[in-house]
Amino acid sequence: MTHLATLFPSLPSALAGDGDAHGTAHRAAEGAAAAATWIGGATAHPEYSWAGWILLLPLLSAVFCFLCGAFRVKNKLPALVTIAALGSAFGLVLTLYLKYDPTHASGPMTVHLFDWIRVVWGEKPGQSFVADWSLYIDGLTLFWMLFVTGLGTLIAIFASEYMESDVGGNYCRFFGAVGIFLFAMGSLVMGGNLALLYLGWEGVGVASYLLIGYYYGKPTAVAAAKKAFVMNRVGDLGLLVGIYLTWRHFGSIDYATIFKACSETIANGSHGGDWTKGLIPYFLMLGAFGKSAQIPLFTWLPDAMEGPTPVSALIHAATMVTAGVYLIARLYPLFLLHPHALHTVAWIGGLTAFLAATIGMMQYDMKRVFAYSTVSQLGYMFLGLGVGTTFGACYHVFTHAFFKALLFLASGAVMHGFAGQLDIRKISGLRNVPGFKIVAWTMLIGCLWLSALPFTAAFFSKDTILLVAMTDESHGNRILAWLGLLTALMTAYYTFRVWFRVCGGETAYQPGDEAHGHDDHGHDADHGHGHGHSHGHAADAHGFHPHAPRFAINGVLLLLAVGAILAGLPGLIEFLKMGPNWAAEMIAASSATIGVPNLTEGLAGGHAEHAHHATVLGMDGHTAMFLLSTVAGFGGIAIAAYYHLVRRRAAETLKQALLANPLIGWLPRALENKWYVDELYDALFRYPIVVFGGHVLAWIDRYILDGGIINGIARIPAWIGRLFQPLYNGLLQGYAITMVGGIGLILAWIVYVWMKGGI
């Protein structure tokens, strides 16, 4: 109790409430009388069992796609079926959302689909392990599922055109894996217990592995897939241990039960007992850091860009990598079990945001820049979770999903059109290349949004996080906020560095090496527009015709741009004081907010005026943050404009000057080499393991374990077996005699037992 009080000063009064199990979003939102209520008993809603189809449809489409592969389908049928399945799933989520009332007093809904694992060895709690296929539906679930299925559908549409050069077995494989991914993601988000979450967690890991390694002929892709898988294993182990400890302490892995037990634990102040309870959040956190690419497990995500771009957009930007944020938001009550858990999350998030942004500034591969920006933005989300604004974190996930998917798909369109070219030094003036207008301008929207300029969606979401961090004076959160602002400046810089390089300036381009299998020359004739124009500016690209995107790609880019704009609406409405924030209401009606002390008072309810009496730089917090982030955003853009649009040579000169300077020359080199983190991990983990495992252990294994012990033991049964070998002599009469003899022996044994009266 005591350390909770230090964590959240408002706690004692908050927990003095009645502890009523049925917390309501309303009461939480209004922060009425500080009577925080814990999310408790969920109500069963068997009438919503059709929600199971949200999971089943993508799975069925995956099965169908693999069958298409088996039957050698050579058209776009798999894509159509996947789009239809994902679209229907989105429709179902939407229906569920319309039927769900975030202010409803009954709390979260559970839908039991069918029994799954039921191991019971006693009547008492803790003497059973029950994991059924059940869904847990509250505001957070629906919030997440809406953009997961919605973006999934859009990206499947995009991919139907993007992947068209692979039509055939690979096309089926791609969409099959996308179906598996959506199923797993659905299970992760909608599952009613930690087992389903873990199933989905591993499932998205598998789908991610399959899709990163999609171009399995390419060694870098295979290496990246392996790297992602192995690094995620580290995190997943943490999650698994966390789940085990949760089960051990609360006797269940069912959300409803855990939250109730957890609230009782904290309310009773009984932090005594087993110290391992305090480890639960740290293990869960490790899982979240692995999946969401945070320090120390972030290096896999940039490499994951080896996968096809729609995959980067869907899995490695918009949805899967946010699973870590979801995990913490969903299990937020568990993160109160140790006083420093959330602070750790905040610091890791803030530092990751900063570190990734510094690396992003010096990369030349467009997708890699966006990959590092994803890591950086995820860092913001963890910062938000850590400083207590689950709303800010989840809303940032939401807005980020749209504009980052947009940016990835736009760079995918460039890659598609320029034969795999991604180097920002080799493409320029895209806005004037025929057929690429939509790509260039939608990309601009994405860049503006990523830079979080005022009144863009990210402005509202990111600033919520920074504002809360800034106004919280404990545990160095203010330092993190300033770091976040610096990161925002860098974000605006590297984002517009890409846009000014690629879309601004003179039109000039070189084709890529077509290593990604987008060789479109074979069927250029199929694509009418975008070709046949004179490429006056393309001095260095004789004979190369950019392959302009067609309807599916352009349409999806436009839709995503609209989505990115609309994603800002809830924030805008609140900003203009025209009404409550929709996103905040959704998050408020979930385990990420209800009853969590401190949040009820913060921005969770969308009533920001409750929260911040603190001032920043002598101004009202809101005004100060508005000004600061505007300055950061425009400052970054201005720097980028100078070095990458107006005077591109200056950038090179500056870099050379910096490199020549012995005092700071190491800095750009370190940035370009990603702070040597990969090398550090190699030195710390890989080489020791290779040397120790590959030589020392291998020797022990070969000569002592295998040679001596194992083979020695294995010889015993074989030796016994040889003893019986004569009985299997292959002769009928021999067998008959042995059988009868066996019967006789067994009868003798029974008589012996009978006499003795026991075995």
Added chain:
Amino acid sequence: MSAKLYLIIPEIILVVGAVLVTVLGLSRAKALRDAVPGATVGLIILAFLSVFAVTTDERLAAAGLLMPGLVVYGKSLILLVSASLVLLGVGLVDRRLERAIGSGQVAFDPIRVQRGEHHAFLLLSIAGACLLCNAPDFIWAFLAVELVSLPTYIVVASSKSSRKAQEAAVKYFFLGALSSAVLLYGIALLYGATGTVELEPMRQALAAQAASGGISTLAIVGGVLAILGLCYKISAVPMHFYAPDVYEGAATPVTAFLAFIPKAAGFLALILVLDVFGWSGHSFTRGDDLYIIERGLPQPITALLWMIAVLTMTLGNIGALLQKNVKRMLAYSSVAHSGYMMIGLIAGPAGIDGVSGINATLFYLLSYAIMNVATFGPLASLERNGEEIETFDDIAGLRQRHPWMAASLAIGAGSLIGLPPLLGFWAKLYIFMAGLEAGQWHLVLVAAINSGISVWYYLRLINDPLVAQPTARSETVTNGPSIWPRAAAIVTAGLLIVAPLMLGRLVSAANGVTRGEATTAVAAPPTETVVSDASR
């Protein structure tokens, strides 16, 4: 009477179908002859559907069965699995003859074609196994068991035109006759001890004996002999000696058939025999009341089963270690799995969370059937120069040319080991838990050690196709003539992964078999320790 007739409509369909298929196989038109496997599968599915159509609670009640729940579960288990087993053999029989007829070398001769009768015999054997599920008395049960076995003797002989197959069939037949004699002798003694051959009255008579001073020696000796006779069907020690030779000698699809259908019939019959003796008597408390079920297996019978289980697991696994022939190895593994399943029989109604030992055994039977098809499937669907593949050399490096078959083999073997999350793991888990609940922890320990030993040889089935380099022999392995064995293998391997997702459903289906089994009251109120056993 009519209730019994209704209940055997699925079997009638199968038997009539057997005639139909025989005639079809004799047809002059090649298309009709080729339709034989399809028709067989169709008939099995028809029978499967009819199980649900004809089985009603009233009819089950009127038929006077010992375990009414067995009718639906047992028959659907047998029929569904046998459909995939028949698919494994598509393209097996008459392959050379049909090719010769097709190329005009040989004229069509109804005497020489065998496809029709092969499938007819399979149908008859399946019908026998189904009949066992609604056996009201021991005569019926014995005839059903024989109906399972007799056609398989012929099928083994005719499946391959090699001396080995003939030899295997002869061994199988003579040793089978020996075991049937033992079984029949046991039944005769039981009849002598109780004066009836009907199962339910016999159970009541034995319960009355137990209540008044113990079951008579005659009945126990009868029971022991009957169990030993049935051990042949489930290839348990000491009646397992035929298994390696016969499994190796028969064509692979037939081996897969032998590894499941007679075994299923044997276990169903064992469940009936043991139920006649009443199952383990153990007490439990609920609230303040002590419940003692006075119907336990007699000590000698438990001792017998215990010894058989231990020997079967151990000898099966040890035998498998030494094999170089995959089929022979799988034969020993089949022996070992019978040993695991015996644990469930010993546990009887004991078990946790509603999964009794009997249910665990039935669930294991289902899981074993699926693994069986997944493991034998690749062997049945690949060939080398028209010969079947059977050594480890043949399957080395299979992944390069037959990735799906390699995967199916590996998944099947993984499930046979009991690797989570495959189906085999859950089956083993339930069996072991039932054993522990019944207090048989020695037995479970032995089984666990045996599982450890079995990893040694099953890993070869994973390692050789997936990791090892191809050998000269495996380079020449090609796909067999038909796609259906491959399809069956892939589907069952997929099921091994997917089915655990529906574990709850599958287990509760098995629960239906014995639900209410223990509620049947003991005929004579035995001792005063029985507070109540009707409340279970």
